[in-house]
Amino acid sequence: MHLSLPLLLSVALFGIGVYGLLVRRNAILVLMSVELMLNGVNVSLVAFDVFWAEALRAGQSLAIFVITIAAAEIGLGLAILLLLYRMRGSIAVDEATDLREDPA
Amino acid sequence: MSDQSLLSPTGVDLVFALLALVAVASALMVVSTTQIVHAALWLVVSLGAVAGCYLVLTAEFVAWMQVLIYLGAVVVLLMFGMMLTRAPIGPSDDLTGTNRLVALFAAVALTAVLGVLVVDAFGSTMIDVSGEPSSASVMGEALFRHWVLPFEALSVLLLSALVGAIALSKSDEEA
Numbered sequence: 001m002h003l004s005l006p007l008l009l010s011v012a013l014f015g016i017g018v019y020g021l022l023v024r025r026n027a028i029l030v031l032m033s034v035e036l037m038l039n040g041v042n043v044s045l046v047a048f049d050v051f052w053a054e055a056l057r058a059g060q061s062l063a064i065f066v067i068t069i070a071a072a073e074i075g076l077g078l079a080i081l082l083l084l085y086r087m088r089g090s091i092a093v094d095e096a097t098d099l100r101e102d103p104a
Numbered sequence: 105m106s107d108q109s110l111l112s113p114t115g116v117d118l119v120f121a122l123l124a125l126v127a128v129a130s131a132l133m134v135v136s137t138t139q140i141v142h143a144a145l146w147l148v149v150s151l152g153a154v155a156g157c158y159l160v161l162t163a164e165f166v167a168w169m170q171v172l173i174y175l176g177a178v179v180v181l182l183m184f185g186m187m188l189t190r191a192p193i194g195p196s197d198d199l200t201g202t203n204r205l206v207a208l209f210a211a212v213a214l215t216a217v218l219g220v221l222v223v224d225a226f227g228s229t230m231i232d233v234s235g236e237p238s239s240a241s242v243m244g245e246a247l248f249r250h251w252v253l254p255f256e257a258l259s260v261l262l263l264s265a266l267v268g269a270i271a272l273s274k275s276d277e278e279a
Contacts, residue, residue, distance in 0.1 A: 015215030020135030022207035057246035072265035079269035
């Protein structure tokens, strides 16, 4: 199989994730886009692991680590979103403007 | 590397291409649908197709971890998040911001640059997917022989993240 086939899948998933990250207002959908980007990275990690095929299994081990970190990120992210919802009654990311500089 | 020619796709190639097509199409639905619950369900389809891609790439253990953790836990957590933040049921127009064109331009530019880079660098490289699949025993040996320290550090990270999540979502009344 071509190595570029899984790599192109990885690039496509990452690009779609970037689009969702930039365009979505609902913070849960933003988290989903982040998951898509992490999956894109994982596909390329696994593809390069099969390409090198060494005993360390570095790519697949890192892919498992990324999956674990994604689970931790979702847990913390949802807790933060719940706090945001409790404080403001909305999780639209463009309404959380506390840290924004005042428009001149 | 295998010695197959560049322009003769094998069955494995076709299966992978089909799964990749499903993954990309449902990922596009995730970022474009107007119903938030549908986005989560399309995410399940996309992540499941990616798990199938892992199986084709002989990464058996990663594929099952993907199914267990992503499809099992992460999507359910996202659904709980939707329920607790009273996400709108049914179509709603305010899920997407107003900067659609800018986002589209940024994403297409990034995808084009990375895609050209990948094809230019690895366009003629072949990988061999006929080897032994990395089952749980192979991955367990790799993880606990070579990756013990990162593994343990990661378990502490996961624990502290979940303790932090509980501490954050605890209501302030008894504090």
